[in-house]
Amino acid sequence: MISVVFPAYNEEKSVGELHRRLLVALRSLGEPFEIIAVNNASRDGTLAELKKLSPIKIITLAYNIGQTAGLDAGIHDATGEIIITMDADLQNDPADIPRLVAKIREGYEVVSGWRVERHDSFGRRVLSRLANWLTAKMTGLYLHDSACALKAYRREAVQAVRLYGEMHVFLPSLLYLRGARIAEIPVAHHVRIAGVSKHYFLKAVKDIFDLLTIKFLSGLSGRPLIFFGGTGIIAASFGIIAAGVSVYLKVVGLRNFGQTPLLILAVFLVLSGLIFFMMGFLAELLLRVYFETNQKTPYTIKERLMNS
Secondary structure, eight states, X not given: OEEEEEEESSOTTTXXXXXXXHXXXXXXXXXXXXXXXXXXXXXXXXXXXXXXXSSEEEEEESSXXXXXXXXXXXXXXOOSSEEEEOOSSSOBOXXXXXXXXXXXXXXXXXXXXXXXXXXXOHHHHHHHHHHHHHHHHHHSOOOTTTTOSOEEEEHHHHTTOXXXXXXXXXXXXXXXXTTOOEEEEEEOBOOOOSSOOOOOHHHHHHHHHHHHHHHHHTTOOOSHHHHHHHHHHHXXXXXXXXXXXXXXXHHTTSOOGGGOTHHHHHHHHHXXXXXXXXXXXXXXXXXXXXXXXXXXXXXXXXXXXXXX
């Protein structure tokens, strides 16, 4: 069976057409399939539009904490041997699904889409290139387009992982670190025709912190590192500035090191920054242990619906 999972937040104008295109693509495979839509507590008519569709399984989250939570809920509800993930905004093309399925059946655990001709803003493309470079440097896995939402996974590989934060972007890298075989194929990418993009600069910053978490904690992720790590970087930065000013005053002969508290302040701030950063990693570890040992997730499913 093939399972297609897509999270949707305020995509009332897109979900109907996406479902129609999915049916065309999936029926062409000639095998059982299921379509799982995760309504991330949309504030528009997305849920009402989803209820008009059939066949479909609808999972509604009680509140929206991001795309990753929606994907995690859908992936762990899926029953197919192959799980396809994609966006609900019609920028991904369901017609690429048969090619993803064929590639994964060559023996891969993950097949990632590569949007060769992207229809995104210049700034978003630059951030994506930076993310690809950082991912390759920190995990050893190079993908042309790690942020592409259209991906295929073998169920046994992906359902063993819980997703937190913005971790879905780096899921192939996480699985690669666990020994999964990864492939990448070109896929189509269309201009967004409705709705508003959910990507912004702060999200890119969160992505980088999640990549750091995957690198240093072997995939343990959550949100404490955003606070502690950010505070640590700010403190260390001010410490470096204070040290620079202290050295400058010494060089120009205005103040010796003992005549100003700047050097002591610099040492204090740099050490504080390091401590805050390590506290963030420890908090990430504790959060993951909490969720795993208590069989809990950071999201709450409000209801499940099945239209047949």
